[in-house]
């Protein structure tokens with residue numbers, strides 16, 4: 001079993017959940033029955049979306065701040081016909097635009113080759129759907145193109161985990177503009193959907209060449225999309241490379257965290273069943289952590305740690321401790337093992353029973369001083385929460401605090417029993433205190449912070465998240481980032497299926 005066992009849930013002092021009224025509740029909601037998304041909510045999440053090309057007014061319940069001007073655009077699956085896993089749905093963009101206290105909604109499929117083949121009833125395309133080697137760009141969105149007023153860029157890059165699953169889309173109309181091309185010679189068959197934006201505007205990411213390859217870490221020009229390789233790190237198991245969904249990074253360092261979750265190439269190519277989708281878990285290997293200085297001025301520092309599994313990292317910043325030790329602080333939503341991958345199979349997701357795997361907001365401190373090359377053992381990541389919240393996903397922060405010390409994280413959480421995330425929490429990493437917003441029988445997605453114009457406090461703004469009510473109605477919820485009270489909900493007159501990652505596009 002993994003050694004990185006989180007503390008068992010503590011306390012759980014019964015307190016009424018914030019429920020649909022949307023008041024803030026201080027952590028530890030009760031373990032009431034039937035907290036999982038309702039039948040209607042799940043039907044909306046994993047059904048087939050109907051496109052809404054023209055913006056239509058949303059019904060606003062509550063009061064949206066007048067200053068909120070821009071669009072929450074979120075990528076995710078839009079059609080799960082004959083699919084097996086939450087990650088497989090064909091890419092659909094959904095949008096909620098806010099201005100003057102009102103809101104409008106629209107949604108549109110991305111015009112990928114995979115989706116076009118499916119629409120033409122190409123059986124092979126259906127069978128290979130959203131697999132790793134298709135161009136189904138369903139995971140995330142990144143602003144690219146020349147920076148205009150307020151730093152707004154005119155295009156969005158929709159991506160998934162293969163370089164060919166990269167499409168340029170128009171943030172105003174959601175139209176697919178073109179397949180993205182990269183004018184460079186960077187090798188690789190896989191990538192991540194989680195590039196780190198650097199302060200000079202470039203994007204930091206890596207591709208994977210395999211087998212007998214490794215991590216090609218690159219910086220990408222946001223206008224030309226040209227990638228320049230800055231470092232290469234060989235895989236620790238050349239025939240069975242570790243699978244990484246994300247990696248912590250900042251302007252100076254990239255950290256490659258190889259959990260002992262290894263891709264099976266026969267499974268990827270031929271669909272051979274494996275314990276974790278297309279992967280094997282070998283906890284005896286522990287986790288290999290490599291710190292790469294991006295300008296090459298320091299040798300890589302390599303550490304081992306107990307096994308753990310992470311989809312998403314929220315932070316990576318450098319600090320000097322009281323005794324003068326330089327270290328990188330890495331924060332994440334961490335699981336003991338990759339069982340969450342099986343939780344996200346559609347068959348269990350569509351059932352109201354079962355429990356989503358436990359995960360916690362955690363921190364690792366990685367020394368930047370000491371023996372060159374590292375070589376040390378690191379302890380398992382440690383808890384950053386002091387309450388009983390035992391599900392954490394989609395961790396996010398105020399983006400202007402990226403790469404530097406911060407205080408507040410915003411995460412998807414869970415009020416159990418449930419087999420999916422159904423709540424949103426604000427975590428104070430200084431105190432471990434957690435505030436939770438929750439809607440019984442509903443579902444929610446990734447929280448994104450938007451600062452109030454002129455704000456100076458880190459949490460002065462709102463957090464937006466897509467969600468679905470127990471009646472199957474889709475909405476975007478607007479939470480006060482300071483108090484965690486629900487300010488408003490923009491209810492959309494159409495169903496939006498399961499969402500992954502989004503972006504707030506300011507302005508019109």
Ligand SMILES: [Fe+2]
Nearest residue numbers: 193245312501
């Ligand atoms: Fe992700």
